[in-house]
Amino acid sequence: MNFRPFPAALALALLLASPAGAGELRQRPTAVLELFTSQGCSSCPAADALLTELGSRDEIIALAYHVDYWDYVGWPDTFGAKAHSDHQRNYAASWGSSRIFTPQLVVNGTEAVVGSRRQEVDIAVQNASLSVPVALSEGGGMLKVSIGPRPGLRAAVVWLVTYIERADVDIERGENRGKRLAYTQIVTGRQVLGMWEPATGATLTLPLAEVLDDGATGAAILVQEERRGLPGRILGAASYQR
Structure with missing residues (x-):
């Protein structure tokens, strides 16, 4: 299989914080948390902070998708992308709904909760599980991915999702004007x-x-399973962080 790199997505080098040392592997998660958030949403900072907290746990892979549909309030999200908004809409369509909102947290592709409501999030995380083992190993500048068999399940798509570990952003306009906000696990692309x-x-x-x-x-x-070309249940996951 040939690997094609992502197209250029961001130019915010001054905001990035990259840890030194060998790569960190996370290979036995029970939950993948996908937060749909926006810098222009006044109710999102609490969810962003909760995602940062949860993302520090070994059993969780946290991903923040910054959407673009709040840009009209006066502050274009520095990480916002139409593709992220479309991903959220595709989840809604797969559940037979047209409703999307921020901050929305999707757990293992099957359940959506308000990302700032700790009790709801905690219950969803506690009940989450992943059945397909995904192992990673690093060497010689390569990342090897081994996904185990699980007879009886349906075929699924293997996704690569890249992210920035952390960025601090000064919000100059919009609902969060004057705030300096910290964001983590910021998605930069999917392939x-x-x-x-x-x-x-x-x-x-x-x-x-x-x-x-x-x-x-x-x-x-x-x-991740697909249903009629729409995202379904996440069966397994692992992550690598430089």
Whole structure:
């Protein structure tokens, strides 16, 4: 399988914070948390902070998708992207709904809660589980991905999701005007790597220099079902952070 790098997505190098040392691998998560958030949303900072807290736990892979549909209030989100808004809309469509909102937290692709309501989030995380093992190993500038078999399940898509570990942003306009806000696990791109077959599993080898280009400091591998071309249940996940 040929790997194609993401197109350029961000130019915010002065805001990035990259940890030194060897890469950190997270390989046995029970939950993937996808937060749909915006710098222009006054109710989002509490959810952003909660995601940062949860993302420090070994059993959780946290991803923040900054949407663009709040940009009209006067502050274009520095990480906002139409693709992120479309991803959220696709989740809603897969559940037979047209309603989207921020801050919305999707847990393992199956359940959505208000991302700032700690009790709801805690219950959803406690009940979450992932059934497909995803193992990562780093060496020689390469990232090897091994996804185990799980007969009886349906075939699923293997996604590569890149992110920035942290950025601090001064909000100059809009509902959060005058605030300096910290964001973590900021998604910079999504790309299909291939298909996972439950009878045989899958193995991929990716060049880290291409995975972590355009300022990204981490990457998550997600194994996710699709329904009618829309996102479904996440079966397995792992992450690498530089």
